[in-house]
Amino acid sequence: MLSSKIRELEELRKQARQLVEAAGLDPWPVIFGVVDHDQLNEYSAYDGFPERFPHWSFGMSYDYFRKRSAYAGWWTYELVINTNPAIAYLRESNTPVENKGVMIHVYAHVDFFKNNYWFSKTPKDMIQVMHTHAERIEEYMEKYGIEKVESFIDKALSLQYEIDQYAPFVKRGLKPRAEEEQEPEPSRIPVKRDYMDRFINPPKWLEERRAKLKQAQERAKLRDETELLKPHKDILGFIMKYGRLENWQRDILAMIREESLYFVPQIQTKIMNEGWAMFWQSKLMAEFARPEEFIDHADMVSKVLTGGALNPYALGKLIWEDIKERWDKGRFGRDWELCKDPEKKRRWDTKANLGTEKIFEVRRTYNDVMFLSEFFTPELFEKLKLFAYEYIPETGAYHITSRSYEDVKKKLLLQHTNLGRPLIKVATGNYGNKGELLLLHFYNGVGLHLEEAKEVLKNIYAMWGRPVNLKTIIKRKVKDPDPMRNRIHPEHPVTSVYEEQGVLLRYDGENLRELALSSAEVKDIRLDEDYSTIPREWIG
Amino acid sequence: MAKRILKDLERFKKIVRGEIRKNLKELIETGSIVGQKGGDIVKVPIKAIRIPQFRYDPHEQGGIGVGEGEIGEPIRFDPQQDGLGQAGYGPGPHFREVEIEVRELAEILGEELELPRIQPKGHRHVLSGDEEYEDVSTVGPQALLMKRRAFRKGLLRQLLMSPPLAQGETIIVTPIKEDMRYLYGQPSEKPEANCVIIFMRDASGSMSGEKTEIIRQENWWIDLWLRTNYSNVERVYILHDYEAQEVSEEDFYSLSTGGGTRISSAYELCNRIIDRRYNPDQWNIYAFHFSDGENWIGDTENACVPLLRDALLPKVNLFCYGQVTLGRRSPGLHLIKLKERIEDDRLVTSIISDREDILRSIKDFLGKGR
DSSP states (O other), X not given: OHHHHHHHHHHHHHHHHHHHHHXXXXXXXXXXXXXXXXXXXXXXHTTTOSOOOOOHHHHHHHHHHHHHHHHHOOOOOOEEEOSSSEEEEEETTOOHHHHHHHHHHHHHHHHHHHHOXXXXXXXXXXXXXXXXXXXXXXXXXXXXXXXXXXXXXXXXXXXXXXXXXXXXXXXXXXXXXXXXXXXXXXXXXXXXXXXXXXXXXXXXXXXXXXXXXXXXXXXXXXXXXXXXXXXXXXXXXXXXXXXXXXXXXHHHHHHHHHHHHHHHHHHHTHHHHHHHHHHHHHHHHHHHHOTTOOHHHHHHHHHHHSSEEOOHHHHHHHHHHHHHHHHXXXXXXXXXXXXXXXXXXXXXXXXXXXXXXXXXHHHHHOOHHHHXXXXXXHHHHHHSOEEEEEEETTTTEXXXXXXXXXXXXXXXXXXTGGGGSOXXXXXXXXXXXXXXXXXXXXXXXXXXXXXXXXXXXXXXXXXXXXXXXXXXXXXXXXXXXXXXXHHHOTTXXXXXXXXXXXXXXXXXXXXXXXXXXXXXXXXXHBOSOOOXXXXXXXXX | OOOHHHHHHHHHHHHHHHHHHHXXXXXXXXXXXXXXXXXXXXXXXXXXXXXXXXOBOHHHHOEEEESOOOTTOBOSSXXXXXXXXXXXXXXXXXXXXXXXXXXXXXXXXXXXXXXXXXXXXXXXXXXXXXXXXXXXESSOOGGGBOHHHHHHHHHHHHHHHSOOOOXXXXXXXXXXXXXOOEEEEXXXXXEEXXXXXXXXXXXXXXXXXXXXXXXXXXXXXXXXXXHHHXXXXXXXXXXXXXXXXXXXXXXXXHOOXXXXXXXXXXXXHHHHXXXXXXXXXXXXXXEEEEEOSOOOTXXXXXXXXXXIIIIITTXXXXXXXXXXXXXXXXXXXXXXXXXXXXXXXXXXXXXXXSGGGHHHHHHHHHTTOO
């Protein structure tokens, strides 16, 4: 019984592999595991891995997935990890047709992992890396106590994605210069007889002294340079190097940083990668059945087009389809761009037949930001009923603010630029010549979640060991809306006039203070960007 | 060997429990959980259980939606619920609130108030065949057939097997046996104990507003505790002024009348409902009555006391009276008179003078383990 099921799955797998290879996909080998739903929830909580370091946050995810499946009938559809060979999981209760669909989907993901540039630097044996991390952290927990280690991990995870996502691709920043690489030697306690040396100066003790010495030297050097030459994006790496930390703490930061760098490409290419897998699944399943009629496809499109929040993955699939069609019909280049006749554009077909070539080229080098900037076109936008929305404090609700292509696109890009996070950098570790940390938030018009940012500063303080400062910009209300205008224009809300104000948030281990910034300081951190789509006539 | 993830889950639950316990009084007083209807899951707003990170203020970030709507209209979905649009986080879900099973929340309440487990009266226990549907199967009873899914399977199969359709040709889907999909679950046998909760409230004008709100909060927690102690719970709501009548849950908390107060009318109705519908041999009966203590002259001693002593108390597991007196108002005498005249473990009284008393009052009522 069991072996017949395995034979059946193996048969399906071969078919799926043949299908994707015939289509031009080039995935690594994939090992499929069949798991029950509880295991699937467990692996989902571990981001697909069989093992992660012990931490309650994975328990929180597990609890979330369990409740979702038990009470809302919501399942993880497929799970695949970026390793070579890749590992993927199939739900025990899937039917053969479902399994075939999932397998094609998985193979497309793995093709993406293998061939997309942004994945080119991730370790291919990440399961082993995760295992080693788990072991090391367990050792630390045994040695220093679970509470102490876990609470340090809590703090470290605050900076989980405050790293330089491009670090694997360029050499810069924190690489030690040649002369620094010489290990400083701690003085030994003089011994009369050589054989006594390893008892009086045990290697482990020497090792610890050596590390402390090195740290002290680095801190001293840091103090010499009043400012780093350029603000530095890798806050986690900076603290790892210069923070007042024990060796085990430093090691934990290194592990978390390594894991984050592994996950970064997945965040950077989520729309493309999910869209790519959906695109091939629906295309190959449709060809395998018959074209244009595949039910999942119709389902998918209807899901994107029914009201609600935009499903970026389904958007990804539509963009891939659009690229394929445009390059098949020659809808690109100068002539196409210059053509202003919508009717002509609608019937445009040069039979260029370059679609397949084009999508493979895009999948090789693009990430989401590039993908959206270039291929989220006004024509595609016209087909979808998209709108931008904003929060209006006066009504306490989100309102539709715009249906213009530019506004929607800028909101979309905001969600994906810099991993969808505010851009924050380290300016110096010796602020005010007092060994304090100074962070700069390069403000693009969208403010920080202030309460949470304050908690982050406290967590950083625990790792840095000296006061922590953050320069940012907040909005202050300067004028209430005119109540008369509400009566004249009941069809839209009116909102207050806000003014930007630079602040320095400073946590010194006891108090959190807010100090005003000078206009020169504000100029340093104010980017020339604006993501608000609130119409001018709503304000004031 | 215990699974790794279970250890992480234990750590998480320990933190959740700690936070809820720390905030229980506040959660009860602010009423932030109350009002979530039915279901097995309650959302508890607890900020502490989250790793803080630098992120945009979701209000300032705005977002993108799909669908109809004029510019200026409020959007019809919760952007933070439909979290797919919120890119920018790493793998794994992120939360604003903790979801907790009703059972777990009741356990925390029980532990925090040191509530003893209820020993149901020595009624016969019925084995119930409850099923939880947790998966999909290819065989099963008609009643559990998932029709949409079956049709999808059928359509898929027919598409796979038939020659290509011409443009515009329609296809008639006839699901066959292989297409059928059924909900699948494990029948579980557990002892069934029946419980009825009878909530009574004075609806006269002086009881509206904050007093009703306090009663609503308190009843929610009482209900939570009882429904996790019994497998089958029914509820009866009785409003009274001079007369009493049975009402819906919604009306129970929203209606208010102008008449005088005659508490015995409610106790009489309560007694009649028990006699007619809830045989004490088969039901664990809990009655809760809330008023501000004012009553028609003579009604407490002449009507309520005999009714309680001779008719109601012998039938119920517990009869709880909560006197809700806000601030300066001189408390009525109903509570004092009851206490003077009746000595019976099954009668519990409690004074609630503001929200801060809710927690203690719940303990007064449920601390007996009856």
